[in-house]
Amino acid sequence: AQKITQTQPGMFVQEKEAVTLDCTYDTSDQSYGLFWYKQPSSGEMIFLIYQGSYDEQNATEGRYSLNFQKARKSANLVISASQLGDSAMYFCAMREGPGNNRLAFGKGNQVVVIP
Amino acid sequence: EAGVAQSPRYKIIEKRQSVAFWCNPISGHATLYWYQQILGQGPKLLIQFQNNGVVDDSQLPKDRFSAERLKGVDSTLKIQPAKLEDSAVYLCASSLDTLAETQYFGPGTRLLVL
Numbered sequence: 001a002q003k004i005t006q007t008q009p010g011m012f013v014q015e016k017e018a019v020t021l022d023c024t025y026d027t028s029d030q031s032y033g034l035f036w037y038k039q040p041s042s043g044e045m046i047f048l049i050y051q052g053s054y055d056e057q058n059a060t061e062g063r064y065s066l067n068f069q070k071a072r073k074s075a076n077l078v079i080s081a082s083q084l085g086d087s088a089m090y091f092c093a094m095r096e097g098p099g100n101n102r103l104a105f106g107k108g109n110q111v112v113v114i115p
Numbered sequence: 116e117a118g119v120a121q122s123p124r125y126k127i128i129e130k131r132q133s134v135a136f137w138c139n140p141i142s143g144h145a146t147l148y149w150y151q152q153i154l155g156q157g158p159k160l161l162i163q164f165q166n167n168g169v170v171d172d173s174q175l176p177k178d179r180f181s182a183e184r185l186k187g188v189d190s191t192l193k194i195q196p197a198k199l200e201d202s203a204v205y206l207c208a209s210s211l212d213t214l215a216e217t218q219y220f221g222p223g224t225r226l227l228v229l
Contacts, residue, residue, distance in 0.1 A: 035217075042222060044222045045206060095216075102160050103160065
């Protein structure tokens with residue numbers, strides 16, 4: 001069964017606007033972690049932001065924020081003030097259980113920022 | 116701080132040939148991961164090392180894939196013999212230890228099997 005679902009088609013966003021990338025997850029664990037990674041055309045996976053299942057506040061890292069809705073099992077990424085360099089694939093991932101560092105990735109969202 | 120290094124960046128081989136990829140993790144990182152990323156999909160974990168021991172290789176196709184991390188630092192992933200469906204990007208990642216939250220990825224090796 002798919003643990004991470006990212007179903008949005010490719011997105012075009014105007015420079016300086018905000019964009020929200022959807023991610024829903026499936027787990028029966030109480031302790032888990034959610035991650036967002038960025039993958040530009042160069043191929044490297046770049047860590048953006050992390051949210052722990054017990055964290056009461058939504059995670060923020062600069063222009064990135066994670067809208068964590070535990071009851072709905074969603075962990076959407078918000079990128080504010082988009083820049084041309086934000087054009088990339090964005091992957092949501094989940095780590096299940098304490099002591100388990102295996103990441104399950106979604107299929108990704110393509111974002112293209114246009115000037 | 117230097118990131119995760121991988122080589123080669125690109126490799127083209129014919130089916131049934133052998134190929135090896137190399138990874139050097141971030142200095143001091145005890146845990147090393149190899150992922151396979153097929154076009155249009157997210158990465159899938161192949162194997163995880165803690166120092167020089169295997170923690171998780173449940174998704175490694177052991178009939179043709181092997182990996183080692185003999186001295187607990189750099190690692191080699193081998194495919195022998197390669198199949199067409201092995202065409203993918205092979206990503207190496209490392210983290211401080213198995214409980215560390217963040218994995219840091221290298222640039223990947225793009226493999227094309229003809």
